Amino acid sequence: MNANALSMNARGQARRAARSRALDVGARAGFVARGVIYLLVGILALRIGFSDGGGKQADRGGAIAEIAEKPFGSVLLWALGIALAGMALWRLSEAAFGQAGPDGDKATKRVMAAGRFVFYAFVSYSVISYAAGDKGSGSGSSDQQTDDVTARALQWPGGQWIVGIAGAVVAGAGLWIAFRALARKYHKHLKTAEMSKRVRQAVDVVGVFGGTVRGVVFATAGGFAIAAAVQHEPGRAKGMDDTLRSFTETPAGPWLLVLVALGLAAFGLFSWANARWRKV
Numbered sequence: 001m002n003a004n005a006l007s008m009n010a011r012g013q014a015r016r017a018a019r020s021r022a023l024d025v026g027a028r029a030g031f032v033a034r035g036v037i038y039l040l041v042g043i044l045a046l047r048i049g050f051s052d053g054g055g056k057q058a059d060r061g062g063a064i065a066e067i068a069e070k071p072f073g074s075v076l077l078w079a080l081g082i083a084l085a086g087m088a089l090w091r092l093s094e095a096a097f098g099q100a101g102p103d104g105d106k107a108t109k110r111v112m113a114a115g116r117f118v119f120y121a122f123v124s125y126s127v128i129s130y131a132a133g134d135k136g137s138g139s140g141s142s143d144q145q146t147d148d149v150t151a152r153a154l155q156w157p158g159g160q161w162i163v164g165i166a167g168a169v170v171a172g173a174g175l176w177i178a179f180r181a182l183a184r185k186y187h188k189h190l191k192t193a194e195m196s197k198r199v200r201q202a203v204d205v206v207g208v209f210g211g212t213v214r215g216v217v218f219a220t221a222g223g224f225a226i227a228a229a230v231q232h233e234p235g236r237a238k239g240m241d242d243t244l245r246s247f248t249e250t251p252a253g254p255w256l257l258v259l260v261a262l263g264l265a266a267f268g269l270f271s272w273a274n275a276r277w278r279k280v
Helices: 003-018 021-055 060-068 073-097 107-131 142-155 159-182 185-189 197-231 240-249 254-277
Strands: none
Touching: 021 060, 021 073, 021 240, 021 254, 060 073, 060 107, 073 107, 142 159, 142 197, 159 185, 159 197, 197 240, 197 254, 240 254
């Protein structure tokens, strides 16, 4: 057997390992964990819409703190962090070996998978650190973190351009997320043939509504970052919590935030649908 054959055989074994049962379970557990976080953020945002939230943060940190307050909260956080680690490893396998589907080997898809790996690895680390006793990890205010990062970046040479471009990227990503949800691009990633007609319709409702709202939230946060860059005011940039609260300042008042909160909760349900029917 020559070197090329050996190399191809090794590559094939690695690809099969990447598609192993363990990664399949890890990916699906990760979708469940993501659903829990979005559902809790949606619930926290609903509280803000109706009663100012009682000091709770409607972001990932607020969701982690909410879980921690429950009976067996530490155990639940460990489970959540490990599940998110499974999601991270699955995204890493996609970056290394390509995604499921005919166009899964495209370079752009691999790069995006690598970015998602970094994101989920960071979130997993934050949740596990919090569960292990580092209460400053994972549960901090996204608004304060955003202000601090923006303030430091604006002090750099060309800082306004850096913050502005970053904001434009986030806003563009949000619009792209919303477009893909409206166009139901997620269909190609789901085993729709295994769904009944009623289930498929329900998945479309939470997929389109939840994905669109998620994209709008990202785009709005990106817009605030652009405003911070243009006006050279770090305080103009907003994290998830302040971005959600900003919807109450529109003519629709708290009702727009209620609609957004329901959309985020719907995306949580859509994540659970992915846990069941995603092509991994």
